Amino acid sequence: MDAPISEHRITRRVQFHETDAAGLVHFSCFFRYMEEAEHALWRAAGLSIHPRGTEVGFPRRATGFEFYRALRFEEEFEVHIRIVAMDASTIRYRCVLTRGEDLIARGELAITCVSKRPNEPMKTIPIPETITSRFRAAPEGEP
Amino acid sequence: MDAPISEHRITRRVQFHETDAAGLVHFSCFFRYMEEAEHALWRAAGLSIHPRGTEVGFPRRATGFEFYRALRFEEEFEVHIRIVAMDASTIRYRCVLTRGEDLIARGELAITCVSKRPNEPMKTIPIPETITSRFRAAPEGEP
Amino acid sequence: MDAPISEHRITRRVQFHETDAAGLVHFSCFFRYMEEAEHALWRAAGLSIHPRGTEVGFPRRATGFEFYRALRFEEEFEVHIRIVAMDASTIRYRCVLTRGEDLIARGELAITCVSKRPNEPMKTIPIPETITSRFRAAPEGEP
Amino acid sequence: MDAPISEHRITRRVQFHETDAAGLVHFSCFFRYMEEAEHALWRAAGLSIHPRGTEVGFPRRATGFEFYRALRFEEEFEVHIRIVAMDASTIRYRCVLTRGEDLIARGELAITCVSKRPNEPMKTIPIPETITSRFRAAPEGEP
Numbered sequence: 001m002d003a004p005i006s007e008h009r010i011t012r013r014v015q016f017h018e019t020d021a022a023g024l025v026h027f028s029c030f031f032r033y034m035e036e037a038e039h040a041l042w043r044a045a046g047l048s049i050h051p052r053g054t055e056v057g058f059p060r061r062a063t064g065f066e067f068y069r070a071l072r073f074e075e076e077f078e079v080h081i082r083i084v085a086m087d088a089s090t091i092r093y094r095c096v097l098t099r100g101e102d103l104i105a106r107g108e109l110a111i112t113c114v115s116k117r118p119n120e121p122m123k124t125i126p127i128p129e130t131i132t133s134r135f136r137a138a139p140e141g142e143p
Numbered sequence: 144m145d146a147p148i149s150e151h152r153i154t155r156r157v158q159f160h161e162t163d164a165a166g167l168v169h170f171s172c173f174f175r176y177m178e179e180a181e182h183a184l185w186r187a188a189g190l191s192i193h194p195r196g197t198e199v200g201f202p203r204r205a206t207g208f209e210f211y212r213a214l215r216f217e218e219e220f221e222v223h224i225r226i227v228a229m230d231a232s233t234i235r236y237r238c239v240l241t242r243g244e245d246l247i248a249r250g251e252l253a254i255t256c257v258s259k260r261p262n263e264p265m266k267t268i269p270i271p272e273t274i275t276s277r278f279r280a281a282p283e284g285e286p
Numbered sequence: 287m288d289a290p291i292s293e294h295r296i297t298r299r300v301q302f303h304e305t306d307a308a309g310l311v312h313f314s315c316f317f318r319y320m321e322e323a324e325h326a327l328w329r330a331a332g333l334s335i336h337p338r339g340t341e342v343g344f345p346r347r348a349t350g351f352e353f354y355r356a357l358r359f360e361e362e363f364e365v366h367i368r369i370v371a372m373d374a375s376t377i378r379y380r381c382v383l384t385r386g387e388d389l390i391a392r393g394e395l396a397i398t399c400v401s402k403r404p405n406e407p408m409k410t411i412p413i414p415e416t417i418t419s420r421f422r423a424a425p426e427g428e429p
Numbered sequence: 430m431d432a433p434i435s436e437h438r439i440t441r442r443v444q445f446h447e448t449d450a451a452g453l454v455h456f457s458c459f460f461r462y463m464e465e466a467e468h469a470l471w472r473a474a475g476l477s478i479h480p481r482g483t484e485v486g487f488p489r490r491a492t493g494f495e496f497y498r499a500l501r502f503e504e505e506f507e508v509h510i511r512i513v514a515m516d517a518s519t520i521r522y523r524c525v526l527t528r529g530e531d532l533i534a535r536g537e538l539a540i541t542c543v544s545k546r547p548n549e550p551m552k553t554i555p556i557p558e559t560i561t562s563r564f565r566a567a568p569e570g571e572p
Contacts, residue, residue, distance in 0.1 A: 022345070027317060059308070061353055062351070064351070065350070
């Protein structure tokens with residue numbers, strides 16, 4: 001079995017529908033970029049965060065971004081996501097967007113594991129061991 | 144019981160996240176505007192197109208738009224949607240977007256009724272009578 | 287002249303295209319809801335945050351959300367946005383989403399005033415007095 | 430100089446934010462997929478459809494899609510776009526989405542070349558020769 005992983009990088013190009021009338025990527029799209037990297041991290045670990053018909057979900061609990069430079073149409077950038085903490089029910093990520101040498105933005109995201117049964121409220125549960133065994137928190141530090 | 148209906152109008156304002164770097168509403172958003180009007184039509188008929196936990200769905204089969212004038216940030220416009228045909232399993236809509244006196248775009252949309260059971264393929268079914276009894280096709284003609 | 291204002295509320299309904307395969311509003315849409323309320327606040331102050339052809343922009347510097355309850359298709363909710371700080375070049379907002387009595391999410395957003403000239407880098411500038419004269423920071427405290 | 434081209438293929442994976450509460454890709458996203466392939470076609474021809482500061486634009490005039498099969502989260506698919514007609518001011522594309530052997534959807538798109546000067550209305554103009562020299566219409570027939 002492969003060793004557990006804690007980080008992943010994707011390369012992405014800005015699409016036209018992600019820009020706005022100010023000529024820049026709309027800030028809401030950075031959260032989509034971070035999530036795309038998160039789901040790629042799960043796939044790199046041999047997992048899907050949302051297999052068809054699943055009754056286990058990972059709603060987002062808290063998230064944020066700081067923006068340092070603008071991104072524009074057709075620019076290529078890299079998203080580096082890293083698990084910085086993991087406890088019984090929660091995973092915390094940090095994320096850095098770069099374009100070449102330039103730091104574009106830093107983000108963070110916390111998700112919680114819940115059970116989702118039809119007609120029942122969502123309930124926090126421990127993350128299944130099939131998932132926790134595939135991830136480990138990275139040591140703190142840059143990025 | 145209220146009489147069946149065939150059309151509905153909504154007023155909408157262009158949001159910043161709907162614009163693109165050309166300074167105009169991105170063309171994909173017109174399909175969202177048309178669908179927002181469709182769902183408002185269903186609510187006006189006392190229905191929801193997607194009640195929680197439903198096993199009946201209405202996937203889109205065909206759609207299109209012709210664009211005549213641009214829409215920009217913060218402009219207000221009207222979306223007028225109309226059922227132009229309805230048979231056992233399909234509803235066809237036409238839609239007109241206007242800004243004051245100006246014609247902005249014309250769209251059309253066809254949807255089909257399906258059953259959706261977990262782990263089964265979607266299957267075309269007749270539209271339930273609780274729905275067909277609430278709608279009727281409008282006579283053709285403008286808009 | 288009307289008195290300067292510091293807050294605004296909008297009522298909004300969840301649209302189908304804002305939901306995801308988990309059956310909930312995608313978390314990136316909360317940032318769009320907050321921005322829709324921000325721009326409505328500016329309009330309530332007699333302003334537009336992005337008049338056509340403007341060379342003054344307000345890129346987002348930092349933003350975040352904490353999520354407490356899920357939002358689903360067709361639910362109605364309220365977005366309450368409030369200016370909590372304003373200095374020469376920066377405006378800071380706080381935002382609360384509620385559905386009836388239920389607290390759904392809390393957000394915050396900081397924007398900075400820049401000049402945007404073709405072929406020049408964006409440069410931080412003081413917020414024009416025509417704008418600062420229309421707003422004032424609200425006292426801290428809930429929400 | 431490279432020969433003019435008429436078609437291009439991209440491979441894409443469904444992202445979570447592109448799905449809706451029915452568990453499928455929202456139909457508006459197919460228009461974004463088609464446009465992503467269009468812009469990749471332009472890049473493959475050595476062009477950008479929206480270089481920074483351009484006064485030449487290509488607003489969409491008409492578009493449509495027919496949908497045959499559903500797309501779901503994390504599925505990989507291919508978008509094949511082809512120029513089927515080109516005259517002085519207009520380019521017409523056809524587009525096919527496939528997942529392995531399965532036909533998912535067929536689309537079409539017509540765009541017109543315009544000049545965009547600040548404070549002037551958009552005006553249809555001939556497509557610049559630097560662009561027309563890089564493209565040629567493909568023979569009709571199925572792609």
